[in-house]
Amino acid sequence: MTIEVRAGSLLADGPGTTRLQADWLSGKGGVSPSAAAEIRRALEAPSGSTCPLFRAGVIPSGQGAPAPRTVVTGQQPGFLGGPLYTLFKIATAVALAARLSRGGVRAVPVFWSGDDDSDLNEALSSLGWDPAERRLFASEGVALARSPRFRNRTVGSLESRSFSAGAARWLHQRAGAGGDPLVADLAALWARAVAEDWPWSRLAAAAWSACFAGTDLLVVSGDDPALHAAGQDVVARWRTLDDAGEPVRARGQELTAEGYHAQLDERSLRHPWYVVENGRRRILDPGATGPVEGRVRPGVLFRSPLQDLLLEPAAVVVGPGEHAYLRQLEPLYRRLGVPRAPLVPRLGGWLLPEQAAYGQLERWLAAAAGREAACAEWTDAWVRRNASELAGFLTGTLGVDAPRAKSLAEGRTRRWRRGLAAMLAAEDRRRIRDDHAGAPPWVLPHGLRQERKLASIAAVGLFGSPLLEAVRNAAEQHLDRGLAGEWREFHFGVPEPAKDG
Secondary structure, X not given: OOOEEEEEEEHHHOOOOOHHHHHHHHOOOOOOOOHHHHHHHHHOOOOOOOOHHHHOOXXXXXXXXXXXXEEEEEEOOOHHHOEHHHHHHHHHHHHHHHHHHHOOOOEEEEEEXXXXXXXXHHHOOOEEEEOOOOEEEOOOOOOHHHOHHHOOEOHHHOEHHHHOHHHHHXXXXXXXXXXXXHHHHHHHHHHHHHHOOOEHHHHHHHHHHHHOOOOOOEEEEOOOHHHHHHOHHHHHHHOOOOOOHHHHHHHHHHHHHOOOOOOOOHHHHHOOEEEEEOXXXXXXXXXXXXXXXXXXXXXXXXXXXXXXXXXXXXXXXXOHHHHHHHHHOHHHHHHHOOOOOOEEEOOOEEEEEOOOOHHHHHHXXXXXXXXXXXXXXXXXXXXXXXXXXXXXXXXXXXXOOHHHHHHHXXXXXXXXXXXXXXXXXXXXXXXXXXXXXXXXXXXXXHHOOHHXXXXXXXXXXXXXXXXXXXXXXXXXXXXXXXXXXXXXXXXXXXXOOOOOO
């Protein structure tokens, strides 16, 4: 089976693309450098590296070979590999590292598995598609994760027996029906993980290594003690910084004033460090010292600077949300003295039935993007207006000093914004489901963008090795077009999954 790859609409025009991301991709709006300029800078990276993880032996550099450069991407583990865009991220990193190596700069792709994260809702949100029963399915652990026993549990510590047994049975069925060796390998892997009750961190690393066997992909655990030992001294130094969130908060306000948005919320700014103990993550109180030192983990404020310090990447492959928060982190990078690596947009795409009307999809994408932009613009204007009015009431009626009133108003309206945005998004998903009631459910799972909801390994289980080959082909085209400043998403023409494979 061969899966056709077609270039689709401009990535900047797709639904889910923020205005900041769109301007970066298109080279408009004053966002500098553009995405095309950043990938060109990445491909001009000099050979060799003083990467601390190579020096510490956490990542072997190879017998007698110079230490390679790295191309880094990352994502927390998720059900059946997490959302489809995780596969697209890794494929982009693999393609970019290979391109650097062909150009004479030895490079390896590195996947930073965020298994010390504790967002169980996100980790368990991905869905598989069962052709035999014509239904979308989730992890059987979704209900279990709501119990107090799993509060603050890290994703990587989740037990395969409780959270992946159904996925193992589904993969076994797919392997028996389809005859694809990779699907059979994945089925055996999931069966072993459930039988031996592996933690998800181990299962995720083994799964991605299997999918990208034959490449130089290295999977690094975000909770690896050796990794954190290599960065322990710098973490101890960074923890002494006074209010590291302030320049990031100010940068968020600048982005908002420029018509963009602040990606990081106040909780992230106020709680930059965590401790992981016995598979649980808790906020580290400011000034805490003592036995916690070896278990300190960075939150989103310091995670990316630490990653760049430890890996010294030639490039980092990012999605829209990551690009937005890395833009907001720029003043912190400068304060820490850590150069920010060039950012390269990940591949974006759709798996579509071979007979799909591509023109109809393009029209839907344009309409959905227009509605999304209109919702975002209206919500932003509403938030600005109400934040100003609330601050005015606090100062004029309650006598609150102006700086505190401004901070209180911005914090409260940010929370209102999330609720408002969620309501508008839910209504748009309802409209999408109504407009595309005849589409296969795996194309628009629950009315959401496919790459954010359909699980990566579920897609591989449905379409096998040809899908991986097509995704890697698309990643190469993605980079070619990006160098010309024409970032596009891609369509993969796949057969409708049959009940018997």
